[in-house]
Amino acid sequence: xxxxxxxxxxxxxxxxxxxxxxxxxxxxxxxxxxxxxxxxxxxxxxxxxxxxxxxxxxxxxxxxxxxxxxxxxxxxxxxxxxxxxxxxxxxxxxxxxxxxxxxxxxxxxxxxxxxxxxxxxxxxxxxxxxxxxxxxxxxxxxxxxxxxxxxxxxxxxxxxxxxxxxxxxxxxxxxxxxxxxxxxxxxxxxxxxxxxxxxxxxxxxxxxxxxxxxxxxxxxxxxxxxxxxxxxx
Numbered sequence: 001x002x003x004x005x006x007x008x009x010x011x012x013x014x015x016x017x018x019x020x021x022x023x024x025x026x027x028x029x030x031x032x033x034x035x036x037x038x039x040x041x042x043x044x045x046x047x048x049x050x051x052x053x054x055x056x057x058x059x060x061x062x063x064x065x066x067x068x069x070x071x072x073x074x075x076x077x078x079x080x081x082x083x084x085x086x087x088x089x090x091x092x093x094x095x096x097x098x099x100x101x102x103x104x105x106x107x108x109x110x111x112x113x114x115x116x117x118x119x120x121x122x123x124x125x126x127x128x129x130x131x132x133x134x135x136x137x138x139x140x141x142x143x144x145x146x147x148x149x150x151x152x153x154x155x156x157x158x159x160x161x162x163x164x165x166x167x168x169x170x171x172x173x174x175x176x177x178x179x180x181x182x183x184x185x186x187x188x189x190x191x192x193x194x195x196x197x198x199x200x201x202x203x204x205x206x207x208x209x210x211x212x213x214x215x216x217x218x219x220x221x222x223x224x225x226x227x228x229x230x231x232x233x
Contacts, residue, residue: 005043007058007070020058020074025066047097051124052107057098065092065115067126080126081111087129090116097142100124103150103164112140112152119143119152132166139188146210153205157187159218159230172216172230173202190223202228 007020025043046061054072059065059081067081081092093115101110101121108121108130118134138154148164157175160168175187186192192203206221214232 005045007045007048007056007074018074020056020070024070024074024076025058025060025068026076026079049098049100051100052102055124057100057109057124059095059098061094061096061114065095065113067092067095067098067109067111078126080122085126087113087120088131088134092116096140099143099145101145101150103145103148110143110150112143114139114141114155132162133168141206142208144209144216146214149210149214151208151210151216153208153218155188155204155206155221157202157204159202159205159208159216159228161216173200173205173218173228175201175203190221192222194224194226197226200228 005022008016009018010016022043042063044060044062045058048056048058050056055077056070056072058068058070064082066079068079069077071077081095083091085092092113094113095111096114097112099110101108107124109124110119110121112119116134117137117139119132119137119140121130121132122128138156138158140152141155142153144151150162152160152162154160157177159172161170161172163169177186186196186203188204190204197203202218202220203226204221205218207219209217211217216230218228220226
């Protein structure tokens with residue numbers, strides 16, 4: 001999505017069966033430029049998820065963190081979040097990923113608000129914010145669910161596991177940013193070379209998922225490509 005600023009739905013063979021084009025996203029179409037001449041209001045889509053009723057949620061996490069809602073046919077319904085909606089006194093900022101959290105009834109929308117180093121729930125209409133954590137995080141970038149648990153990739157050097165009550169129950173691969181060989185700045189960067197990698201220690205966690213058995217696979221923001229796995233005990 002980030003390169004073309006569109007949403008597509010495809011079959012497993014790659015056949016596109018639905019497309020939401022850039023002009024279907026209505027918010028913030030101004031032409032304000034930054035110092036480099038870039039349109040600061042341009043779409044920069046980073047993530048999407050689908051609710052049980054088929055509604056599609058799309059966030060421009062590298063833009064202004066608007067959360068757009070479309071129905072299952074791709075018709076626009078509403079937009080919320082962004083720089084005008086406050087949660088605990090702060091607007092959305094670099095809301096990198098959003099997920100429909102079906103652990104709860106009614107289901108909730110999980111927001112990883114990386115620019116504010118926090119994560120919180122909203123209801124599916126964008127209201128009723130419920131903070132999970134806004135201190136002690138390491139820039140949450142992605143999440144996955146398994147049973148009552150949630151794992152989170154934190155790009156500044158940690159994989160964390162949280163229970164349904166919002167308590168962190170495990171910290172995996174924690175990187176203290178020094179390294180056995182004295183390597184500095186090992187987190188929040190794609191440039192850590194394989195020679196500096198340490199077994200079981202993350203660099204810049206960016207993507208994450210539970211598999212069906214509850215094992216955790218984490219992908220790094222890394223020029224060379226890196227995947228770590230933690231097996232469920």
